[in-house]
Amino acid sequence: MDHLDLLEAESIQIIREVAAEFQNPVMLYSIGKDSSVMVRLAQKAFFPGKIPFPLLHIDTTYKFREMITFRDEFAASIGAKLIVHTNQAAIDDGANPLRIGTQKCCGLLKTRALLDGLAAGGYDAAFGGARRDEEKSRAKERVYSFRDEFGQWDPKNQRPELWNVYNARVDKGQHIRVFPLSNWTELDVWQYIGRENIPIVPLYYAKPRPMVVRGASLIPIEQEFMLQPGEKAEMVMCRMRSLGCSPCTGAIRSEADTIDKIIDEMKLVRRSERENRVIDHDQEGSMEIKKREGYF
């Protein structure tokens, strides 16, 4: 078995444990490459049966249009039950990252929406596609990450987690975030997508796209409000390395328009994937703070 086989076997074991031990699990589906791998692993875990839990997408309404199209087609094609949850009240109040700032916006449209979405479904376990190599506080998180009644993570007091023997016990109102891809790296994910032919949103492939060039950043123009006075979009050959909300996700200049080229690019890349996510850098340790508050 090579390293991808080992990672696959480990992840499937985790997914089956959750399905067996929790009353009401759900899989958070963010439409990105990691979610796509996670869903494929879930398909494998229960083959020839269907995935025995729903997929939950927390939709901020600022996702790329291509993502939403992809999401609906993909869920239908694998016969999965897809639930979409949005913090509609905040949207109606006009929440967007430019008006209220990225931190507040994330707090309302992602963290709050997620906690409400989980409470609405009464879920006691939620799978997430986060990987430990993404960010320094994620590197510290257990595969089964315990969350209290308020969805909070306590990084200084995590349950010991020995071998692959997971403690699934929670009281009412508490839940566990489960990260089956904990030990995967970004490169592993791409190699696996290539090996398994996993469908992904076309935004990951390079092509000329309208962008605003702001210093070193490439800002996609999906929302009108992103254009500042005097700015104009220009066509740039680029792709997305990680997919979030369009106002807060930068593109990278790239010629990689196939999986193989993306893998080659990945082997040479010198900067981390989350560098293009505005939200992670608002403040030193901002991911940890958000996670403590219940962020995914």
Place this chain on the structure above:
Amino acid sequence: MSLLRFSTAGSVDDGKSTLIGRLLYDSKGVYEDQLASVAKASAGGSGGTIDLALLTDGLRAEREQGITIDVAYRYFSTPKRKFIIADTPGHEQYTRNMATGASTADLAIILIDARNGVLPQSRRHAFIANLLGIRHFVVAINKMDLAGFDQNVYNAILNEFTGFLDKIGAPKALFIPISARDGDNVVTRSERTPWYSGPALLEHLEDVPVIEELERLPARFPVQYVLRPNLDFRGYAGQVASGIFRVGDAVLALPSRRQTTITRIVTYDGDLEATAAPQSVTICLANEIDISRGDVIVPASALPHVSRRFRANVVWMNAKPLELGRGYVIKHTSHQVRGVVRAINYRMDVNTLARVGASKLELNEIGEISVETHHPVYFDAYAQNRVTGAFILIDPLSNETLGAAMIIDIEGKEETRGQVSAADRAARFGHKSAIVAVEDTESALLLERELFDRGANVAVAASPEPGTAQLAAAAGMILIVVGSVPENALDLRRTSTHEAVLKLGRSGILAGHEEQLIEGEGI
């Protein structure tokens, strides 16, 4: 590409995180923006140089206090291998997090500060790493730059610690003199240690053999999930814990002890002819037998131990001490049972290696316990099988994970070695000796066949002679008699292994009492 999982160990401030930072940095495993952010965070303290420990110490509290609190997992690869690193805390308060990181490691790097020499925490971590069955040990004698790269310092520590490792029966360790801060002997060999002729750390990590030992063990398949997508398909989903299963293999399911054969090994990518640990697959069997989550499928020829009583080493991980007689939830592979700790056989003083009497085990203490569960557990000794020999203890009230345990053997085995005891026989057959009286011969033969198929040591005595019952008891056998129970059997019940003699009618024999019979309860 092969995969090596390793973890760090050693006392607080010995340089574990700095070493991992150095390894990542020198092997180009750090992105530029991460490095820039670490450089920014370091600048306040030490004039301009990057504090490499911050590459793993990512929590705010860790950076504030300058120590590691919980395990950080980091990943890097070289052209030869992919590595998963668990950088663990040295502080005694966080020993459980060290154990968390070490539990999945193939190799442990124990750091020792050259200035301080071997500390209690160096010994504790080495002891735990060895208990957890880590096969490869590296001892990195660190901060050699502060010890003038003095060979005598290195040798003194090497001699002392080798003595300790030998005493606890740890694998033979490779000792390397390093400076995590400056990079000596981390990725490349250092010119400052001309007296050291061994490999640099990374060379060793790339070359150390990770043998697929799991495949050579007796096969074990703990069932995680029963898949019944439609009426035509029934499969048992799980991860092969050890060994190899092939289509056509004669297997037995525990606890039912029903025998059958493997008909299919199913995966999303097509059926397999064979599957080996640690693959996750779905197994289909020839007979519709009752198997649920927590059961285990094993070869009919190599059964695990089946017992409600066993001895184990435990590392206690909760502020609430381990107490005798308290009810705990025991999670072992995919199987959960209730149980109690009947005895603390001793507490281990990791410094003197003395076995000390104890009535409870406090946070971070290590000891040997005797456990009794409400239902039988199917296990191997941890020394033989790291998957089927491990379990965790959970508090049924607070839901916290309290301890990590490694099974040594079934209870009472040591005392009876040399002579085959009733307990030995019970462990082999999966039941105690019993006499069962049924109403007619047909029922007797039916019951005999049923029990025999489950691996029981059973016979029908059509016309028992005086002494037959005693003989059956000595042989650990289930004796089925027709009509009334022989007189002398009642004597046996008073005097030896029989705890009760059941009178079973023709109907309901198996439905009502099979569980008890097989588990050796109540007969």
